[in-house]
Amino acid sequence: MRSDTENAEQPLLRVINPDATPEEVAALVAVFSALGSAGGEPPRKPRPSWNLPARGVRTTHRHGEGAWRASGLPR
Template identity: 45%
Template sequence: MTAEDKPFLQVVRGDPSPEEVAALVAVLTARARAAAAARDGAGEARPSRWADRTRLVRATVSGGLAPRGPGAWRASGLPR
């Protein structure tokens, strides 16, 4: 028996319906395609620096701490 003659999947316990086998094959195929895309780098492209909305988030003051104390709400909205 050659590798081409062997079945791709083999049920060793239970009696799955054709729909259950089809669902399993669909999941395994999706996982294999996602893994191949990740290896090839064909996944989603990173957004450009212009389209990246994280640049709109204001940097925090003094090493990661937001302004504190009286008037902090006012200082948090003022430009640097």
């Protein structure tokens, strides 16, 4: 088991290519730091359709041929 001091001494990122420019290394660090800080609040779950406020509002009945069948179908 490692202690915190041993983890702090090891680098998080090691560049193996000796021809890497400081700009390339900075770009890599920026990408990895952006990926690691993508926390924030989690996305909201979709509401189930039975719990929608619009279902509590009464609608007018359909009229015409097949209206009795359509009156039992959800909109």
